[in-house]
Amino acid sequence: MHVDLGSALDATPGVSRASLERLDEQVATAHERIEAGRRNAEHGYAALNLPDTVDLDAIRSAVAPFDDPAAVLTVGIGGSALGAATFADALSAPSDPDAYFLDNVDPEHVSELLASLPLDRTVVNVVSKSGTTAETLANFLVVRDAMADAGVDWTERTFVTTGEEGNLRGLAAEHDLPSLPVPDGVPGRFSALSTVGLAVAAIQGHDLDAIRDGAAEAADGLSGSLFETSAYAYGATTYALAGRGALTNAMMPYAERLETFAEWFAQLWAESLGKDGLGQTPARALGATDQHSQLQLYRAGPRDKLVTLVRPQERVDRDIPETDLSGLSYLGGSSLGDLLDAEFEATEASLAASGVPAIRIEIDAVDERSLGSLLYEMEAACVLYGELASVSTFSQPAVEWGKRAARGLLGGGDFEEAEAVDDRTSLVVE
Ligand SMILES: O=P(O)(O)OC[C@H]1O[C@](O)(CO)[C@@H](O)[C@@H]1O
16 A cells, blocks of 8 residues: 555644654564564464465365355454455455345344345355354354245355354364364454455455455565555554544545445454553544545544545546536536545545645555555554554453343343443433
């Protein structure tokens, strides 16, 4: 990815080039720690080795039995769904099997989706590193039941991606299901470039090698200086801006196919960096749409934000017909891509004019290689930010309280968190 930090330098909050040059010494130290973690395949750092360690042939072999599916339904949540969904939404073609993701337990949505699917021609991809995530296992039980009701042998249409132990590993063994391992040392939010994120892309016929090659190119670009590594330029600058008050990072891609990428980025950034009272809130936005909903806040609200503007340099385009509509004739003869690019540049300039920090990220195109590179670089940026902030980048202890409370409320054990649910203060206004 190409990173332009210019609109972050003279902003409020802003970071000067001189302060980035001073920060670069810490980047060099952090890079050494990252490289040591990669060499030793330490938990979390191992994710940055995936371009070398991912077994693409094993992925292709696992899904080979499912020839010519009409659809692939992924049952997973968080990092067990968002990486695959990012690739699917960015890369799917009309001729590909449709990709659907059940990553919530809204009964109406689950029922409507299952009723709409040709279950006899749908591949079910159940993904859970732990094998214990309530939402995923609940949805899997419902999907399996729906397949039985439809007279479909679920064991013929299901494959599993999970850890070495747990419920899903046991199911795969018991029913001889095709399965893929979740690689050791790779937290879910860092697993897009592994079996977890690439199996759906394999079923849809996307070029896994190009995704891997893009990530490998990004890995080769890691160096000890933010001025030589775009991933570190992004990670160091967002860290520096957070330290100067930019506690929200609005991820705003100007491509419909990158909307889910912003959702994937949100988990990566929030769950990795939201520790010890620190962090930077990822806001999901989409250009040009959210110029008409959130830009007012970004430009004229509290000085506590930066905006990350992302666009492909090449895109499929479509002409705008000539028009004599009053005041709109300037659109005719132009194209939708010209308009979107003009909006991108106008938004960037608008933020600069009001002193709001923005970082421009450009990728060549929304294709396999660029996606592989973009996701790898965002992961590396996140790891660097975590090193600079001295937080535990690869854990997520804060999510466990709610899991125990929900389980207790459902009678899944005696958890004090469940008892605390009734202690909350309420003030009801009808
Ligand atoms: O793959 P699993 O173990 O089902 O976890 C799903 C998601 O839940 C979390 O563990 C948070 O609860 C995420 O880190 C992870 O991506």
